[in-house]
Amino acid sequence: MSDHQDAVLEVNHVHRDDVGARMGMWLFLLTEVLLFGGLFLVYAVYRYQYPDQFRIAGMELNTSIGTLNTIILLTSSLTVAISIAAIQKGNKLLSVIMLSLTLVMAFMFLVNKFFEWETKFSHGIIPGSKEMTSKPNGQILFYGLYFVMTGLHALHVIIGMIILAFMLVFVIRNKITEGNYVKLENSGLYWHLVDLIWIFLFPLFYLVQ
Template sequence: MSEAAHKDYTGAKLGMWLFLFTELILFGGLFILYAVYLHRYPAEFAAAGSELNEVFGAANTLLLLSSSLAIALATSAIQRGAKGRTLWLVGATIASALIFMVNKYVEWSAKIGHGLYPDGPAMLERPPGEIAFFSLYYITTGLHGLHVLIGGALLVWVWLRVAADAIHAEDYVALENSGLYWHLVDLVWIFIFPLYYLII
């Protein structure tokens, strides 16, 4: 019996959704710390948050949202057997991941260049609440950036599999699940952006 005959799509997607829950809870631990420390240091959080660049944040938000659209369209494209279109859309998503990381790199290195990093000279001069804000900022966006990289790498693998016709109209659960993972990356950012850049 061929391997495809054994495949259980519903099972594979259920497994992926469970995995996404675990990822949400992983970030949840950091959001708990954010909530508690915001409650404790509202003024310092506001002062520190105003130093983050909304333009970079908004650009990255737009980028991730449109890449999420692209990967969703890629799933419908593969269902219709449109291989060229699928490759193009997955490619666009991978490009978004790269641009996002470049933005992040520019954002981080500007801060680090000013000595504003954990245990850095500019950081230790600040009041405790601001140190907590920036530490959380680095850890949360760093963990998120790691997920962007993992998602991007996953999509490169999907792109190659589509190109090799291993993912096609009859067997596309790998693309769909990678897309779900990419939506998670997007979703987490949707919370990070307002919490760190906007509301305070």
């Protein structure tokens, strides 16, 4: 950085502190974990209360789409990680390709999710609908939680895509470089969190029966 830039930064009170930036990100991720933690708590309470109906309702879900989405999301975490490693080594092209692949996979995840929800809707499984409220309480709760938790997760996927799209632009415009990649690193952390939450959602809804 030139002296001139230093002076401007100084007056703006903005300084560069990569360790601090990472620390802030981890603290933010902790709040995200606690946010979903509240939902997992609710899930645990109702699963304990209505074990049989949770099992019946869980069998309705499409395990193959769930598995496919798990594979997609895990792979997208790998590509983000490679993208960060690439920029650290100064390989901009590889970083751009990997980030783009991540975005494509995130999109694929959402498309699958859309079709999955669509199928549920076409079977009348819509929160608050007549068909839904006529089901036993445990099943209402299972689907309620299913829509809320996967919905909130999908929202996080969308936010993650927006962040990663910005990072892609930054890498292309050399705002994120070999010597200054903490933004990309933090976005990667966020993406891993989105992945992590899914890793818990998947067995709770699709596998445990």
